[in-house]
Amino acid sequence: MQSIDLKSIEFFQNPYPTYQLIREHGPVWVDIDEDYESKGLWVFGGYADALELLKQTNSVTKNYAAHKGAENTLTYDKHVLNQDGSSHIKMRSISKDLTSKNLPEQAKIYIKHEVDLLKEKILSLDREIDLVKDFAELLPVRIITRIMGLPIEDANLFLNPSRNIIIDSFNLSQDDKKARRASIQFFQEYLSSLINSNYIFPSGSLLASYLKSEQSNLISRDELIANAAFMINAGHVTTADLISNGLLLLLTHPDQLDLLIKKPVLWPSAVEEILRFESPTQRTTFRLTKSDLCIAGKSLSKNTQVTVLLGSANRDERVFKNADSFNVSRNPNPHIAFGSGIHVCQGRSIARLEAQMAFESLAPILKKVSLSDESLIWKNSGFLRGLTTLKVQRV
Ligand code: HEM
Numbered sequence: 001m002q003s004i005d006l007k008s009i010e011f012f013q014n015p016y017p018t019y020q021l022i023r024e025h026g027p028v029w030v031d032i033d034e035d036y037e038s039k040g041l042w043v044f045g046g047y048a049d050a051l052e053l054l055k056q057t058n059s060v061t062k063n064y065a066a067h068k069g070a071e072n073t074l075t076y077d078k079h080v081l082n083q084d085g086s087s088h089i090k091m092r093s094i095s096k097d098l099t100s101k102n103l104p105e106q107a108k109i110y111i112k113h114e115v116d117l118l119k120e121k122i123l124s125l126d127r128e129i130d131l132v133k134d135f136a137e138l139l140p141v142r143i144i145t146r147i148m149g150l151p152i153e154d155a156n157l158f159l160n161p162s163r164n165i166i167i168d169s170f171n172l173s174q175d176d177k178k179a180r181r182a183s184i185q186f187f188q189e190y191l192s193s194l195i196n197s198n199y200i201f202p203s204g205s206l207l208a209s210y211l212k213s214e215q216s217n218l219i220s221r222d223e224l225i226a227n228a229a230f231m232i233n234a235g236h237v238t239t240a241d242l243i244s245n246g247l248l249l250l251l252t253h254p255d256q257l258d259l260l261i262k263k264p265v266l267w268p269s270a271v272e273e274i275l276r277f278e279s280p281t282q283r284t285t286f287r288l289t290k291s292d293l294c295i296a297g298k299s300l301s302k303n304t305q306v307t308v309l310l311g312s313a314n315r316d317e318r319v320f321k322n323a324d325s326f327n328v329s330r331n332p333n334p335h336i337a338f339g340s341g342i343h344v345c346q347g348r349s350i351a352r353l354e355a356q357m358a359f360e361s362l363a364p365i366l367k368k369v370s371l372s373d374e375s376l377i378w379k380n381s382g383f384l385r386g387l388t389t390l391k392v393q394r395v
Contacts, residue, residue, distance in 0.1 A: 004018055004021055004022060004028050005018070006018065006028075006030055006043065006170060006382050007030075007170050007171050007382065009380060011382060012378055012379065012380050012381060012382060013377075013378050015282065015311060015312075015382065015385075016315060016324065019045055019309060019311065019312035019315060020315075022043065022045035022046075022309065022312060023045050023046050023312060023316060026046075026296065026297070026298065027042045027043060027044045027045070027049070027295075027296065027298050028042070028043050028045075029041070029042055029043075030043050030170060032169065032170050033172070040305070041286060041304070041305035041306055041307055042298065042300065042304060042305070042306045042307075043283075043306075043307055043308075043309060044295065044296060044306065044307070044308050044309065045308075045309040045312035045313065046296065046312075046313065046316055046318075047313040047314075047316035047318065047319045047336070048296070048316075048318070049295065049296035049308075049313075050308040050309070050310065050313040050336060050340070051336070051340055052295055052296060053287070053295050053296075053306060053308055054284070054308060054336075054339065054340040054341035054343075055340070055341050056287075056293070056295075056341075057084075057341070057342055058290070059289060059290055059291050059293050060287040060288060060289055060290060060293075060306070061084050061287065061288050061290050062081060062082050062083060062084055062088075062285070062287060062288075062343065063082055063083060063084045063087075064077070064082065064286075064288065065077050065078070065082065067288060067303075074181075074184060075188055075222045075225055075226050076165075076184045076187070076188065076225075076226050076229055076230070077226065078222055078223050078226040078227075079091070079226040079227050079229070079230035080092055080095070080227055080230065080346070081230065081234075081285060081343055088342065088343075090218065090219070091219075091223070091227060092346060093218075094209065094210055094213045094218065094219060094227060095206060095209075095227065095231065095346055097204075097206060097209055098147075098206070098346050098347055098349070098350060099346065099349060102204060103147065103204065103206075103350075104349055104350060104353060106204060107143065107146075107147060107350055107353060107354075108353060108357070110142075110143055110146045110147070111139075111143055111353060111354050111357045111358075112357065114139055114142045114143060114146075115139065115357055115358055115361045116361075118134070118135050118138055118139060119135075119361055119362065119365070121134070122134050122135060122365075123365070128372055128391050128392070128393050129369070129391070129392050129393075130389050130390060130391050131244060131247050131362075131390040131391075131392060132240075132244045132386075132387055132388065132389050132390045133389065135243070135247075135358075135362070136240045136241075136243040136244035136247065136358075136390070137159060137240045137244075138155075138156075139239075139240075139243060139354065139358060140235065140236035140237075140239035140240050140243070140351075140354060141155045141156070141158055141159055141162075141236040141240070142155045143235075143236070143239075143350070143354055144158075144231070144232055144235030144236045144239075145158070145232075146205075147205065147206055147235065147350070148205060148206050148207050148228065148231065148232060148235075149201035149202045149204075149205025149206060149207040149208055150194070150207070150232075151199070154190075157190070158187075158232055158233075158236070159236075160183070161182075161183035161186045161187060162183070162232065162233040162236060162237050163237060164176075164179040164180050164182070164183035165180055165183050165184060165187075165233050166233050166234070166237045166238075166383075166384065167180065167381065167383065167384075168380075168381040168382050168383040168384070169286070169383070170382055170383070171381075171382075184229070187225075187228075187229035187232065187233075188225055188229065191225050191228050191229060192225060195207075195211070195224075206228070206231060207228060210224045210227065210228060211224070231347075234345075234347065235347055235350070237384065238280040238281050238351070238384065239280070239347075239350075239351045239354055239355070240386065241280035241379075241384055241385060241386030241387075242274065242275065242280045242351060242355050243354070243355055243358050243359075244386055244387045244390050245274060245278040245280065245385065245386060245387070246270075246271070246274040246355060246358075246359055247359070247362065247366065247390060248278075248376065248387060248390055249274055249277065249278065249326055250270075250359065250363070250366055251366055251369075251370075251371060251392070252371075253326055256270070256326065256327075256328045257363065257366060257367070259328060259329070260328060260359075260363065261363055261364075261367075264360065266328055266329060267356050267359065267360055268352070268356060269328060269329060269330065269331060269333065270328035270356075270359065271352055271355050271356050271359070272330070272333045272335060273326060273327060273328050273330050273333060274355070275314075275335055275337035275338075276314045276315075276320070276330070276333055276335035276337060277314070277315075277326050278311075278385055279310050279311040279314050279335070279337040279385060280337065280384060280385055280386060281310060281337065281339075281383070281384060281385075282309060282310060282311035282312075282381075282382060282383060282384065282385050283307050283308065283309055283310060283311070283382065283383050284307055284308045284310060284339055284343075285307070286305050286306070286307050287305070287306050287307070288303060288304070288305055288306075289301070289302055289303060289304045289305075289306065290302065310336055310337060310339065311385060313336055314335045314336065314337060319334065320333075320335075338351075368394060368395060369392040369393060369394055369395060370392060370393060370395050371390075371391070371392055372391035372392055372393050373391055376390070377389070
């Protein structure tokens with residue numbers, strides 16, 4: 001078998017040939033320099049393998065804190081994605097408004113307002129437009145700021161710290177680890193001081209509802225801070241990539257863009273295809289086996305780390321016909337860009353709504369611009385798939 005390198009620049013720029021090899025040959029072992037017991041992990045790339053692994057609840061854990069020992073656990077580590085069992089159910093329950101009727105309805109109003117503002121701003125620019133920096137990065141951070149109930153003028157403060165936290169853990173340098181710790185500290189201090197001030201979180205916001213959960217002793221202050229910080233990070237970094245990846249795909253597939261303009265009912269299915277074709281989260285976070293286990297014919301002993309390549313599963317020909325072609329009419333489209341199983345993304349309806357409203361609103365502009373530079377640079381990450389810039393000029 002050809003050698004497989006999930007940490008190379010070539011892989012980050014185009015991971016799909018490597019994914020195909022993994023699907024053909026089965027799971028691969030990747031060495032990583034992390035603080036956990038196993039200095040590496042098994043990586044699964046097939047769609048069926050992914051579902052098999054992600055449906056495991058009792059035989060794998062996300063709770064690394066229990067493994068590392070409580071004294072080494074940061075407050076931030078107490079968020080929902082690091083929990084199992086009843087603690088996980090409790091942490092998910094405090095954010096249930098994300099999938100209720102009221103919050104998405106309110107989010108629609110925020111999204112319309114913010115999309116209109118950003119669109120007006122980019123139309124007034126007398127320079128080249130960077131659809132990443134001038135639009136895709138700004139919209140989701142402003143929306144999650146409003147959903148949380150934080151002061152909107154603080155939205156830009158979250159951009160860099162969130163990027164320092166949600167990073168590719170295959171490739172962490174000492175500097176990355178330092179920046180990550182400092183960014184976690186930033187969020188903890190920011191949220192603590194806002195909560196301790198006289199600031200009133202708007203009714204219906206997630207932070208107002210977290211505070212109620214704390215008052216009724218459902219969660220501790222540490223759990224509140226951890227979940228609020230995680231929700232801010234998770235709520236914008238990946239959605240920014242979904243929007244920029246989608247804008248690129250629409251610009252480079254003008255026939256599909258024309259079809260969408262002619263048949264707007266296809267927009268929801270276009271969003272699903274963008275999520276499948278260039279999945280913003282290419283891998284799940286790590287899991288640790290709690291007992292000896294066999295997944296996809298691979299025997300794993302207790303305390304082995306594993307992960308799933310969502311971006312590979314979503315290109316699996318055994319499930320998606322012509323998986324390497326972008327087809328906004330694809331139906332059915334059972335992609336797993338939001339993960340699967342008990343940790344499936346809790347913000348998925350908000351992310352879908354944001355992306356659809358952004359694409360529909362920018363579609364007429366996309367018809368009047370062309371890419372400034374055809375040599376696009378993807379982020380140097382095997383975890384998040386997104387563009388560093390997407391510069392366009394008016395034609
Ligand atoms: C396109 C945008 C998004 C993508 C691709 C995405 C992807 C994912 C994935 C793959 C997971 C599961 C990770 C794992 O199993 O290791 C996840 C979990 C999660 N996401 Fe998202 N996400 C997006 C947007 C959002 C937004 C907008 C929010 C909040 C408003 C959010 C909140 C969460 C939360 C709270 C979890 C943890 C759920 C749990 O542990 O039960 N995500 N997301």
